[in-house]
Amino acid sequence: MxxxxxxxxxxxxxxxxxxxxxxxxxxxxxxxxxxxxxxxxxxxxxxxxxxxxxxxxxxxxxxxxxxxxxxxxxxxxxxxxxxxxxxxxxxxxxxxxxxxxxxxxxxxxxxxxxxxxxxxxxxxxxxxxxxxxxxxxxxxxxFVGNRNLQQIIYGCAEPLGEDRWLRYSADIARGLRFLHSHGVVHLDIKPANVLVSSEDVCKICDFGCSVKLDYGCEESAISPHVSHVGGTYTHRAPELLKGEGLSPKADIFSFGITLWQLITREQPYTGDRQHVLYAVVAHNLRPSVQDQPVFGTERGRLCRTLLGRCWSGDGRCRPSAQELVPRLEQLRSNV
Missing domain, CATH: 3.30.200.20 (Phosphorylase Kinase; domain 1)
Known part of the structure; x- marks a missing residue:
């Protein structure tokens, strides 16, 4: 619980x-x-x-x-x-x-x-x-600094090349791996909740939506008393939208949306909030990977496959943070 x-x-x-x-x-x-x-x-x-x-x-x-x-x-x-x-x-x-x-x-x-x-x-x-x-x-x-990933992705003109976004994503995955190994699920992973230090290191912040799972528990029902569970709707896992059990895999879904934002520097969805929520659950709506030149390279195709796993509608098909870290480090070593 x-x-x-x-x-x-x-x-x-x-x-x-x-x-x-x-x-x-x-x-x-x-x-x-x-x-x-x-x-x-x-x-x-x-x-x-x-x-x-x-x-x-x-x-x-x-x-x-x-x-x-x-x-x-x-x-x-x-x-x-x-x-x-x-x-x-x-x-x-x-x-x-x-x-x-x-x-x-x-x-x-x-x-x-x-x-x-x-x-x-x-x-x-x-x-x-x-x-x-x-x-x-x-x-x-x-005090980490005044910058977060939201500002870097959308608010400045500085380049965000492959090496940089792969390094940022590996930082986030390492933070999630550590949190999940201690039973903490963040539940609001998004660019605005990742600070970037003066050494250009990403640090996860704002645990106001987080939950602590019981020792040895991989999944938990959503308590009716925890009214703030869920985080930001654009990054929320389908199982949370449906009121089903939460697990560390909910953070992996949010990580996938965040990684897509790092790669494309675009907003994940457009349109009415309720329409997006419905389409994510009922029609498997996800950010577009079509007509994106970055996904046309060999490394881009590998990232596209990884994104598909991270934002799978079935949490059991998503990789763990433990699996994500070496995968991202391997991608980075090939840059």
């Missing part, structure tokens, strides 16, 4: 001073994944484990970067490092969904891998001088 949202976790915001704030997160057991400092830490924030304490007085130069449906993101200095600060807000139309989004963001908080954005700290305690009544909690993460 997906990771439950215990009613005891749906905690109200608390008004505290600007000193060290110990989060209600610390009251719950997450195995050995938490690090709760007994005193104010010194030096860098590069810690192996994430913390349930944010030292608010150590935040400097907080400036807005962007905002979305469930929160706002800021760039800041924290304990000597540049970090990203995400404040999750209550959604007035669906308060439960916004709370679920906050807790889902922490499904991968204990994981460390180069293609996943690292969580440094998270808390539901937000000081009055920093937050407001609409805030559910705050997450401190590594």
């Amino acid at each position: 997906p990771s439950p949202i215990p009613i005891t976790r749906l905690l109200p915001n608390q008004s505290l001073d600007l000193g060290t704030c110990s989060s209600p997160l610390a009251k719950y057991s997450f195995g050995n994944t938490l690090q709760v400092p007994a005193q104010r830490p010194h030096g860098k924030v590069a810690s192996r484990l994430w913390s349930t304490v944010i030292h608010w007085k150590e935040l400097r130069s907080v400036e807005p970067v962007g905002s979305g449906g469930f929160g706002s993101v800021y760039k800041a200095e924290y304990l000597g490092d540049t970090v990203a600060l995400k404040r999750v807000k209550k959604c007035t139309k669906n308060k439960l969904a916004s709370r679920q989004s906050f807790w889902a963001e922490l499904n991968a908080a204990h994981l460390r891998q180069g293609n996943i954005v690292r969580v440094i700290a998270a808390t539901t305690c937000v000081p009055v001088d920093f937050g407001d009544e609409s805030s559910i909690g705050t997450i401190v993460m590594e």
